[in-house]
Amino acid sequence: MSGPGPERTSGPQPPGNPDRLYILTGGQERPAATPQLDLVTLIVSRAESDTGLAPELAAVVRICDFPLSVAEISAYLELPVSTLTPLLTELLSEGKVEARPPVPAAALPDVQLLEAVMHGLQKL
Amino acid sequence: MDCKSSDGYAGPRSEDILPASATAAVKVVIVGGFGVGKTTLVGSVSEIRPLTTEETMTQAGVGVDDLAGIEHKTETTVAMDFGRISINEQLVLYLFGTPGQERFWFLWNGLFEGALGAVVLLDTRRMEVSYDVIGRLEERGVPFVVGVNAFPGAPRYPTAELRAAMDLDPSVPMVDCDARDRASCRDTLLTLMRYLYTLTTVSPESP
Numbered sequence: 419m420s421g422p423g424p425e426r427t428s429g430p431q432p433p434g435n436p437d438r439l440y441i442l443t444g445g446q447e448r449p450a451a452t453p454q455l456d457l458v459t460l461i462v463s464r465a466e467s468d469t470g471l472a473p474e475l476a477a478v479v480r481i482c483d484f485p486l487s488v489a490e491i492s493a494y495l496e497l498p499v500s501t502l503t504p505l506l507t508e509l510l511s512e513g514k515v516e517a518r519p520p521v522p523a524a525a526l527p528d529v530q531l532l533e534a535v536m537h538g539l540q541k542l
Numbered sequence: 543m544d545c546k547s548s549d550g551y552a553g554p555r556s557e558d559i560l561p562a563s564a565t566a567a568v569k570v571v572i573v574g575g576f577g578v579g580k581t582t583l584v585g586s587v588s589e590i591r592p593l594t595t596e597e598t599m600t601q602a603g604v605g606v607d608d609l610a611g612i613e614h615k616t617e618t619t620v621a622m623d624f625g626r627i628s629i630n631e632q633l634v635l636y637l638f639g640t641p642g643q644e645r646f647w648f649l650w651n652g653l654f655e656g657a658l659g660a661v662v663l664l665d666t667r668r669m670e671v672s673y674d675v676i677g678r679l680e681e682r683g684v685p686f687v688v689g690v691n692a693f694p695g696a697p698r699y700p701t702a703e704l705r706a707a708m709d710l711d712p713s714v715p716m717v718d719c720d721a722r723d724r725a726s727c728r729d730t731l732l733t734l735m736r737y738l739y740t741l742t743t744v745s746p747e748s749p
Binding site for chain 2: 454456457458459460462473474477480481484485486487489490492493494495496498499500518519520521522527528529531532533534535536537538539540542
């Protein structure tokens with residue numbers, strides 16, 4: 419058999435149009451460098467919108483005037499998280515936004531955290 | 543309506559804005575097969591209209607070898623819907639509705655890492671989808687509860703029978719969950735939290 423092996427994606431796959439993504443990320447690829455961004459890392463702008471930024475970057479800065487998770491930014495800007503992450507990394511390294519990491523992952527969650535979540539859910 | 547700005551990108555509606563005091567988030571993953579009601583569940587308890595994040599999966603075509611050298615590739619867009627519940631001024635809970643097939647889980651890096659736990663949503667009309675999910679979650683050490691989404695007209699089985707069919711560990715809670723009903727979804731999430739609480743407090747590890 420010379421066919422391709424079992425369907426199994428290895429590593430990040432370029433979504434959509436590769437040219438466009440290359441432009442969006444400025445041609446830089448930063449695999450798993452800089453701070454690890456989770457889907458629920460909260461991003462908050464540190465500066466006013468900057469007219470010198472690329473439109474996608476400026477849009478992130480604008481909509482994050484209040485905290486937004488990486489997942490929400492991805493949804494609002496209609497960018498896959500895999501495309502958005504390098505943009506956020508760039509904004510973070512330039513100090514345009516700050517990241518508030520999720521509650522640290524432990525093997526098992528903290529009792530106080532669970533109590534807070536239960537209390538919050540009971541109000542629903 | 544989303545507020546479209548001059549840059550053409552929609553941002554959150556004013557009522558969907560988190561307070562500046564929000565300092566950290568946690569996540570819970572809702573796993574289940576297509577059409578089982580994941581998005582309905584997320585929508586029932588979310589304070590925002592559920593949002594969607596998409597990734598594209600590229601696959602090499604299989605079994606096409608008569609055109610030597612021409613790669614056959616198909617692209618699949620995989621969507622994940624999610625919602626949000628503000629727990630208090632600082633803490634935010636996100637709920638991600640994730641396809642049951644494990645190969646999609648890799649599209650979102652770290653989807654399960656750091657998740658408090660998962661709800662496996664079970665459709666009694668298509669139970670086979672969930673067998674696999676449960677095995678995968680166990681392998682990953684993700685704690686979960688099972689919510690049985692009773693669709694109208696779906697066969698109803700005694701809990702014991704369902705548990706046996708799923709080969710479910712006796713300690714794992716299984717509850718009825720009407721994905722359309724806010725209170726029912728809330729109670730399912732609370733069941734997960736109480737289960738996690740039990741796991742934490744009976745854990746031999748002491749802080």
